[in-house]
Amino acid sequence: xxxxxxxxxxxxxxxxxxxxxxxxSYVVFEGKKINYDTLFKxxxxxxxxxxxxxxxxxxxxxxQKISDIYGCWGDTFKEGILPVMSSKTGxxxxxxxxxxxxxxxxxTGVSYFEGGLIQIVRYGEPGVDYRYQLPLSEYNVLGRNPLxxxxxxxxxxxxxxxxxxxxxxVPYRDGKIxxxxxxxxxGFLDTTGREVVAPTLTDFDADNQYSWQHLRRVQHKGLFGxxxxxxxxxxxxxxxxxxxxxxxxxxxxxxxxxxxxINQAGVVLIPFLYDNVSYFDADSxxxxxxxxxxxxxxxxxxxxxxxxxxxxxxxxxxxxLVSQEGRYGYVNQKGQLIIPAVxxxxxxxxxxxxxxxxxxxxxxxDKQGHWVNYRLGTGWNLSIVLFFLMLVLFVxxxxxxx
Numbered sequence: 001x002x003x004x005x006x007x008x009x010x011x012x013x014x015x016x017x018x019x020x021x022x023x024x025s026y027v028v029f030e031g032k033k034i035n036y037d038t039l040f041k042x043x044x045x046x047x048x049x050x051x052x053x054x055x056x057x058x059x060x061x062x063x064q065k066i067s068d069i070y071g072c073w074g075d076t077f078k079e080g081i082l083p084v085m086s087s088k089t090g091x092x093x094x095x096x097x098x099x100x101x102x103x104x105x106x107x108t109g110v111s112y113f114e115g116g117l118i119q120i121v122r123y124g125e126p127g128v129d130y131r132y133q134l135p136l137s138e139y140n141v142l143g144r145n146p147l148x149x150x151x152x153x154x155x156x157x158x159x160x161x162x163x164x165x166x167x168x169x170v171p172y173r174d175g176k177i178x179x180x181x182x183x184x185x186x187g188f189l190d191t192t193g194r195e196v197v198a199p200t201l202t203d204f205d206a207d208n209q210y211s212w213q214h215l216r217r218v219q220h221k222g223l224f225g226x227x228x229x230x231x232x233x234x235x236x237x238x239x240x241x242x243x244x245x246x247x248x249x250x251x252x253x254x255x256x257x258x259x260x261x262i263n264q265a266g267v268v269l270i271p272f273l274y275d276n277v278s279y280f281d282a283d284s285x286x287x288x289x290x291x292x293x294x295x296x297x298x299x300x301x302x303x304x305x306x307x308x309x310x311x312x313x314x315x316x317x318x319x320x321l322v323s324q325e326g327r328y329g330y331v332n333q334k335g336q337l338i339i340p341a342v343x344x345x346x347x348x349x350x351x352x353x354x355x356x357x358x359x360x361x362x363x364x365x366d367k368q369g370h371w372v373n374y375r376l377g378t379g380w381n382l383s384i385v386l387f388f389l390m391l392v393l394f395v396x397x398x399x400x401x402x
Contacts, residue, residue, distance in 0.1 A: 029059060029066055043077040043097065055087050060099050067099040079113035079156070094118070102158055115175045116191030117153045155192050166199065170206070176214070176229045179204055186218065188232040196232035209245035212264045217243060224253070226264070236266040244279055250299050252277045252286065259288075261299055270301045281314055283333070296320060296333075305335040316348040319367060328356070330369075339369040 026033045027049065034057070038050035045062040051069065058067040071085035073092060082095045086105035093105035103110075109121025152160050153169065166180040169189070177188040177196060187199035203219030210217055215236070216229040224243050226236035240253040250263045260272035274297075278287040285304055288297040295307035296315070305312070309322040319330045322341065329341030330349075345357040353364050353372060363374035 042075060058099055063098055065099050081113050083110045116156060117193065119153055177232050210251060211247045212249060215264055244277060246280055248280055248284065269299060278314060285315055287312055287314060304333055305331045313348050319349050321346055321348050
């Protein structure tokens, strides 16, 4: 059914070179009939023609050209290039829009072009050298790589970019620069393979924990800064000892042992005053500590709860757990202690309730501090058992005495 719909779609939108009068079993090209079992469009003027047994030919009606026979591999052109498989050896190569083998089928792995680079892989005999099949670039002319490594990258001029001069390379998409490593140091290549930042960085935010548009955290000689991951330009200088992951356009950074908050332009939003901090939550509120006391602060520097507490937890469902003199209570986002600090143990609110303990009694409270349910702790249970045991012994003693 799928094949039938595919053929109907092709013939409803087919080019003049596909003969409508035949019984959908062949195309006429340069006066010759080419039998097929499937036919689909892979590019503007290029069609894949299945000739049976998983083998295909590609027809470019604009250029009046038809390809050799290939096995099924790529199914669409990307950045003007299509990966193909040799029908004889099973090795892989690349076709351009003219249906020319821009890279012969002698590779064991290949990807699509992404932002100007394409990865190719060659497993085989040690010493395999495909330098003579591809144009030289400044990278292999300099002899940085013996060219018998298993994988490499090509640019749009199909020059070997020799990433194995580096220990590893991560190809970013959407025109972003590529991270490379050499001797455990990080650097960046642009989309042509040109080195825009030498491998001198000691840390790189590979997980992109900041979501700062195009900014990416990096480290140099023990200090953190931020670069634009499209061109490698440094936006925030290497000036900070540590940072806190953030999904907002601002984050905590530490300088001279104190924490402050900056935005993605490097402007200081909160002065460098605090001894310890946490991440900013959904309401842009973070924990902050100073001189052994904790509280909550917003990204604009306004204090949510005063820094008076021995300990504090992030807000959960509008309330935050705090402690005073070894006892726990709860504050709201107005800084009010709405549930007094009287509990010896307590947890943050979840689904409208929190678990607390007082006088050995374990209870569940609501957001007004009312007990919803409770149970006696181990200490109470033991006390009750001992009480009844002593009562039994007392009664037995009294009976014996009389």
